[in-house]
Amino acid sequence: MKTGTGKVIPYEYIPDEGSEIETVDGRQYLIANDAMYTFFKRTKGELSPFFLALRDEKRLLGCKCVECGLVRVPPFLTHCPDCNFASTKLLEVEQVGILNSTAPITYFATSLFQHMAPYGRGRVIFRGADTALSVNLYTTTGILVPGILNKGTEVKLIFRTNRIGEMTDVFCVPTSELSRDQVEKRGLEESEIDWESPVEPNVLDASAEDTSVYREALKEIKSIVEEMNRNDRARKDIAGWRRDIAVKARGGQFALIIDERGIRIEEKELSAPDFIMVSQDLRVLLDGLAYRGAITDSVINKRLWISKNPEFTTIFKLDRMARSVARSKKD
């Protein structure tokens, strides 16, 4: 048995038993916490050599049709339907390839993958292959943004240190971010790569004008936050959510608190915030809260820095609140 690092279902996803009442048009309706779950001892059958090669040998396998010679990676079949089901033979392909097309980047992930966002997933044609393998794609240089993973970008297969025989055992990064030795090495592991660590940006010293801009922006943010608290739709966007956020900008810092009371500003320094937002210009955050541009995009465009990528979840909620207030004004 080769084990991973966690549970098949992480504990934080599992709700308590219970039920609650929601009232619609004066009538009460029952809502129950519930789940569907099934555990597996999943057979990998004819795909076993592929996953075992990844797990135990750090090799990438495909299959070649004995008739047409087409090399499929991954080796997802044993007989070629294009050649009247002629047999295929396993073979090893190289660990460098090119992106078949520009890769999407997921910022808003499913509940299973929020910890991983933002992430790329794309199709790589490895040298020696005719079909593409779907893999996770990352950059070593920080948050993944458009323009890094384009059609034709050369990428290198990287192996996780702890492998269990799943597609999560591998991912790719652009070869342009690696040394020649790293690119040429077969079975390169994640621990052998230099990952850029998130470093909190320094806030520049504020001039009197900067401080004035900060105070004016903060005043507007307070007003917007009060409006959000009065808006039922916006309150729903943060129902059950709690976060203590330290917001730093040129001219000052404050705490943005989300809890059962709603959302509020406190002009204080947080000793243990859940995460930190930094922007040289507080108007970047103001514009997002005022529905003049998404906060999400400001993070992606590096106009606003957040200390933890999984907190995109909170950023989405703030964007959602801004839109909810705007929508309510149209009703």
Place this chain on the structure above:
Amino acid sequence: MSKRVGIIGAAVTPFKGRWQEKTYYELAQWATREACKDAQVSIHDVESAFYGIYNDIFERTCIPEHAIHGLLGMQNKFGTRISTGGATGAYTMSAAHAYLAAGRFKTALVLGVEKATDCFDFASMSATPEVIKTIGWSGDSFFEQPIGWTASDSYAEVVLAYMDEHPGDLKPETTAEISAQLSRQVRTNPYAQRQFDQVTREEVMNSRLVVYPFRELEICVYSEGAAALILAEEETALAISRNTGKPVVWITGLGEANEHSFVGKNHKIMSRIMSDYYASRRAYEMAGIKDPTQSIQIVELHDAFVHQLEISMAEFGLVPPGRADALIDEGLMTPGGKYLVNPCGGLIYCGHAVGASNVMSAWSARNELLARGLHTALVHGTGSTIAQYTACLILEC
């Protein structure tokens, strides 16, 4: 010789982000009751039922149709269910048509229903991440589910590959304008989830990136609701039409195609939606349509994403590939333009109650044909990974 088949009744429930007040049992019965009322037939006169329900997990039960068969009054009659991802509704209509055309039954109920947003993520305390996780179980379980496959990122792969081939097309201003136009069109649809959510082009362009290149206001919204049609073979349809005084809307063309789910040489061409191409051409051929640009007046298109709407229109042959922005730039789908595209607001504004969505599209196309005195509509459903599945119908009046 196969029989002609037509739509003689249709109805939808309101599409909503959440129906706390209704289970899928009640939504299904509601749409069926209204469709029977529209056709002025008793459910006892309906000989067969075809259920379009996409995802067992949404309904929190496998074979979810078993529970609704009897409560619709269809006990002891034929009933089968279709599930083909986003294309479920269109494929369900196709299946019902085949049985009626073959003479197996004189009448059929087509019922699409979905209850998606009971799914809830207790970690983020919101529904959407769990809804898209549930859809995520539809991806390839060996190679793609474990690495975060989603419907959005798989359609984004196709869109980005198209943009690689046609870098000047699908301009952000155009995709945003299409979304804004759909938001204006939805205003006349009282069953829509976002009837009064009119947005500007600037709002769309300023909305947050969800999955690059898709912005929040360029993506369909998940809904709960049901839609139903009553279909009949020619003789029965004409008799019912004489009774109701409503013309029969005939299903004159059908086409379907499912592509390969793996990509590369001799496999899926990522920059194309060949399923749309093949399905539409097969539907045109069956309907005797030589030049769709001269025949098609209404398009009820499964707009999972605005960018995909544009590519699908190109695959249908209604706008040149690589110049899909002509839909707006040359006014092809702007008010008064050549094509009336998604007058119901599409899935982006009316909502996407998956199994019900394409049935809702057919309901809308029928309404528009009858109300505007037009002749020909194309109804479309797309689904599965990388736009793998398509079913198209031609409706004529």
